[in-house]
Amino acid sequence: MSPDVQKLLSAICSLHTLYHNSCCHLPPTDLEAQYSLTRAQRVRAAMFPETLVEGEAAMPVQSDPSQQSNVQRLAEPSRLLKTALVHLINYQDDAELATRAVPELTKLLGDEDPVVVNKAAMIVNQLTRKEASLRVLVQSPAMVASVVCAMTTTTDMETARCTASVLHSLSHQREGLLAIFKAGGIPALVRMLSSPVESVLFYGITTLHNLLLHQEGAKMAVRLADGLQRIVPLLKKSNPKFLAITTDCLQLLSYGNQESKLIILANGGPECLVFIMRNYNYEKLLWTTSRVLKVLSVCPSNKPAIVEAGGMQALGQHLTGSSQRLIQNCLWTLRNLSDAATKQEGLDGLLQILVTQLGSDDVNMLTCATGILSNLTCNNSRNKTLVTQYGGVEALIHAVLRAGEKEDVAEPAVCALRHLTSRHQDAELAQNAVRLHYGVPAIVKLLGQPHYWPVVKATVGLIRNLALCPANQASLREAGAIPRLVNLLLKAHQDTQRHASSTQHTYQDGVRMEEIVEGCTGALHILARDPINRGEIASMQTIPLFVQLLYSYVENVKRVSAGVLCELALDKHSAELIDAEGASAPLMELLHSNNEGIATYAAAVLFRISEDKSSDYRKRVSVELTHSLFKHDPAAWEMVKYLCLWMSVCFCVQSSCSIKIQSISVFPAQCLPNQAISTQFNFIYIAPNHNCRLPQAAVGPGPDEPGPHSLDGAQACWGQRGSWPLSKAFCASKDISNTGFVLFLFSHSRSSNLLILSLYYILDKPYLIFMNIFW
Structure with missing residues (x-):
C-alpha cells in the first residue's frame, strides 16, 4: 500500500x-x-x-x-x-502516464539519432521526479537497460548528464539498485568517472556509493570494472562534499581486501589522503578520510607510504579537535602506523599531545595513546628524551594504576616505561622518576597472579632497567621484586622442561617461556650488583638453577645465567657454591663460545672461583682462557707475547734486574668486577700516551722529578703510586677508551715475585694481561 x-x-x-x-x-x-x-x-x-x-x-x-x-x-x-x-488522483495519473510512456521511451533511447536519444533521456529524467512514475521505471528492466546503454554509447554531455541523473534517482530505491546492477550499470558508471562534467561525476560517484552501501555484489563488480583506478584520481578534486563520498567509496572497497589496498597505493592514494587530512577542515570529509587511512594502516605496504607522506603529523593535528569520532579514528590509525614511524622526525608536537591524552578516562583513547608511545619510543633515543621531558613517566605510571586488569592498556604502558628507562641521555632521570612517583610497588605487583605473559615480559624488562639505577635497588627489594622474579623464573623453567622433548617452543599468550627465563635471569643479574640483593638471591637456592641454565640451548639464556653467576661469585661463599655445583665444566665449554658476552662472563666466573685453587688449576684455567680468546686470531696472540716481552724489557731497563716470565694470563676487560674486590696491591700507574696507540711502560724516578722523559722516541708520563682496589671503576677513571694502561703490582710482603697488569686494545678489543715474573 x-x-x-x-x-x-x-x-x-x-x-x-x-x-x-x-x-x-x-x-x-x-x-x-x-x-x-x-x-x-x-x-x-x-x-x-x-x-x-x-x-x-x-x-x-x-x-x-x-x-x-x-x-x-x-x-x-x-x-x-x-x-x-x-x-492519489495525481499518483494514479502519473503511474498511468509512465506505464503508457515507458515502452515508447525505451525504443527512443535506442534510436540512432542522438537528438532523439537526448530528448528521450530528458523525458525519462523528468519522470524520475515523480514517485509513481519512478516506481514504474524501476519495474521495467528494459527501460533501465536502455538508460545504461544510452549512457555508455552517447558522446553528448547533456544526454550523459540526464542518463546519469536517472540512474542516480533509481539508486535511492532498493529495487532500483538491483535493476541497475542487473543491467550492467556499474561498469557504465565507472566509465562516467572520467567525464569532464562535474554533475556527471557527482551522479556517477553518488550512485556507485549507494550501490556499494546497499547492493550485494557491487563491491566486486566495481573492482572488476577497474573502479579503484578511476576513483583514486578523483581525490585531487576540491569539493569537500564530493571528496567525502569518494573517500567513503574507497573505504568500502578496501576494507578487508588486500588487493584493493595495493591498487590504492599504486595510484598514489596515501599521498592524496594525507593531503586531505592536512588541508581540509570539513568534519565529515576528515572523518571519512581517516576511516580510509585506518583501513590502509594495517597494510604492510601502505603503512610506510602513509608515514613517508607525513601521515603521522597530519593525523596528529586533529587530536585536539571537538569531533570525538574523528579523534578516535586518528588515534587508531596512528597506533597502527606507529611501529613503522620509529625513525620518523618532527613528531615533537604529537608526542606532547599523546602524553596529555594519557590522562583520559576513555579506555580506547588510553589504549591507543599508550600503544603509540610504546612504538614511537622503541629504539629512538630522541623520542625517549622528549617523552621523559614532557612528563611521560609520571603519566604512564598513572595509566598503569588506572588500567587495573586491562591488559590492552597495561602492556603498552609498561613497554613505554621500559623504553624510557633505557639507552638515552635522560634514562637515569626516568629510572629515578619511576621511584619518585611511587611506581615501583605498582610495577612489581604486575608480576603477581594471574599471569598475563605479555605484561609479565614487559614488566620484567622494566624492572631490569630500573635496577640499573643504584638508588632503585633498595626500593625494588622492599617491593618484593626478587622473590617474584625467582618464582616466575622457576615456573617458566619448569614449563620449558616439560616441553624439552618437543622441537617446538613453549608459548603462553603468544610469549615464549624461554624469553621469560631470559628476562627474569637478566633482571636478577642486574639486581645482584647490590650486595644485599646478592645475598638474598643466593639464599633462595638459585645457584643450582643458574648453573643448570648454562646448558640451555638458547644462547641468550646462557649469557644471562653466566652473567648472574659472575655477580654472585663476588661473594666467596657463593663462589664456593658455584664451584660445588659443578659449574667449571660448562664454563670451560662456554669459554669457546662465539658469543663474546658468554665467553667474557664465563672467563670472569672461572677467574673468581679459581682464586683459592692450586697453581696447577689456575694455570690450566689460564691456558683455557688464552686458547679461547685467541683460537681464531693467532695474530692477536703474537701481539700479546710481544707486549709482555716489551713490558719485561722496560722493567729490566728501569730496575737493572734480570727477570723470568713465570706465566701470562689474558682476560677480556669485562672480567673486572663492577665493585672492588678485597685484594689490594701497591702499584705504580703509568698513564697512557694519548698520541700513541701503544702506552708507555717505563717507570721513571718519581713524580716529583721533572718530566716527561723520552724512551724509544715516545713520550711517557710519570706514574702514580698508591693502593689500588681491582675494579672497573678504576679503569673507567683512567680514560682507556682508545689506548690502555700498565700497572706494576707489588705484593705487600717483600718478595721477588712481581705481577704486571696491563690493559691494551688488541685489534680494537680491550684485554687485561696478567704477567707473573720472577726477578
Whole structure:
C-alpha cells in the first residue's frame, strides 16, 4: 500500500470520528442563524471554505472565540484528506502516464539519432521526479537497460548528464539498485568517472556509493570494472562534499581486501589522503578520510607510504579537535602506523599531545595513546628524551594504576616505561622518576597472579632497567621484586622442561617461556650488583638453577645465567657454591663460545672461583682462557707475547734486574668486577700516551722529578703510586677508551715475585694481561 493511500485512509478515519462528535455536541446558536443555514451547510462552510460564494465567510459558531468548535477542529483533517485525494488522483495519473510512456521511451533511447536519444533521456529524467512514475521505471528492466546503454554509447554531455541523473534517482530505491546492477550499470558508471562534467561525476560517484552501501555484489563488480583506478584520481578534486563520498567509496572497497589496498597505493592514494587530512577542515570529509587511512594502516605496504607522506603529523593535528569520532579514528590509525614511524622526525608536537591524552578516562583513547608511545619510543633515543621531558613517566605510571586488569592498556604502558628507562641521555632521570612517583610497588605487583605473559615480559624488562639505577635497588627489594622474579623464573623453567622433548617452543599468550627465563635471569643479574640483593638471591637456592641454565640451548639464556653467576661469585661463599655445583665444566665449554658476552662472563666466573685453587688449576684455567680468546686470531696472540716481552724489557731497563716470565694470563676487560674486590696491591700507574696507540711502560724516578722523559722516541708520563682496589671503576677513571694502561703490582710482603697488569686494545678489543715474573 502506497504512503498516499495510507494517509487517505487515516484522514478518512479522523474525519469520521470528528464528524460524529460534531453532530452530537454542536453548541447552541442563535435562532436566526439556525433558520437561515442547515447543519450541513455550516459544516461544509467550515471544512471546505473554497465552496463559499465569493465575498461570504463562514459564520462563527462558538460563544468564546478563543476556543475552537468541533467543526473547526475538523478543518485540518479535512484539508489533509483533500490533499491526499489530490495526490492519489495525481499518483494514479502519473503511474498511468509512465506505464503508457515507458515502452515508447525505451525504443527512443535506442534510436540512432542522438537528438532523439537526448530528448528521450530528458523525458525519462523528468519522470524520475515523480514517485509513481519512478516506481514504474524501476519495474521495467528494459527501460533501465536502455538508460545504461544510452549512457555508455552517447558522446553528448547533456544526454550523459540526464542518463546519469536517472540512474542516480533509481539508486535511492532498493529495487532500483538491483535493476541497475542487473543491467550492467556499474561498469557504465565507472566509465562516467572520467567525464569532464562535474554533475556527471557527482551522479556517477553518488550512485556507485549507494550501490556499494546497499547492493550485494557491487563491491566486486566495481573492482572488476577497474573502479579503484578511476576513483583514486578523483581525490585531487576540491569539493569537500564530493571528496567525502569518494573517500567513503574507497573505504568500502578496501576494507578487508588486500588487493584493493595495493591498487590504492599504486595510484598514489596515501599521498592524496594525507593531503586531505592536512588541508581540509570539513568534519565529515576528515572523518571519512581517516576511516580510509585506518583501513590502509594495517597494510604492510601502505603503512610506510602513509608515514613517508607525513601521515603521522597530519593525523596528529586533529587530536585536539571537538569531533570525538574523528579523534578516535586518528588515534587508531596512528597506533597502527606507529611501529613503522620509529625513525620518523618532527613528531615533537604529537608526542606532547599523546602524553596529555594519557590522562583520559576513555579506555580506547588510553589504549591507543599508550600503544603509540610504546612504538614511537622503541629504539629512538630522541623520542625517549622528549617523552621523559614532557612528563611521560609520571603519566604512564598513572595509566598503569588506572588500567587495573586491562591488559590492552597495561602492556603498552609498561613497554613505554621500559623504553624510557633505557639507552638515552635522560634514562637515569626516568629510572629515578619511576621511584619518585611511587611506581615501583605498582610495577612489581604486575608480576603477581594471574599471569598475563605479555605484561609479565614487559614488566620484567622494566624492572631490569630500573635496577640499573643504584638508588632503585633498595626500593625494588622492599617491593618484593626478587622473590617474584625467582618464582616466575622457576615456573617458566619448569614449563620449558616439560616441553624439552618437543622441537617446538613453549608459548603462553603468544610469549615464549624461554624469553621469560631470559628476562627474569637478566633482571636478577642486574639486581645482584647490590650486595644485599646478592645475598638474598643466593639464599633462595638459585645457584643450582643458574648453573643448570648454562646448558640451555638458547644462547641468550646462557649469557644471562653466566652473567648472574659472575655477580654472585663476588661473594666467596657463593663462589664456593658455584664451584660445588659443578659449574667449571660448562664454563670451560662456554669459554669457546662465539658469543663474546658468554665467553667474557664465563672467563670472569672461572677467574673468581679459581682464586683459592692450586697453581696447577689456575694455570690450566689460564691456558683455557688464552686458547679461547685467541683460537681464531693467532695474530692477536703474537701481539700479546710481544707486549709482555716489551713490558719485561722496560722493567729490566728501569730496575737493572734480570727477570723470568713465570706465566701470562689474558682476560677480556669485562672480567673486572663492577665493585672492588678485597685484594689490594701497591702499584705504580703509568698513564697512557694519548698520541700513541701503544702506552708507555717505563717507570721513571718519581713524580716529583721533572718530566716527561723520552724512551724509544715516545713520550711517557710519570706514574702514580698508591693502593689500588681491582675494579672497573678504576679503569673507567683512567680514560682507556682508545689506548690502555700498565700497572706494576707489588705484593705487600717483600718478595721477588712481581705481577704486571696491563690493559691494551688488541685489534680494537680491550684485554687485561696478567704477567707473573720472577726477578
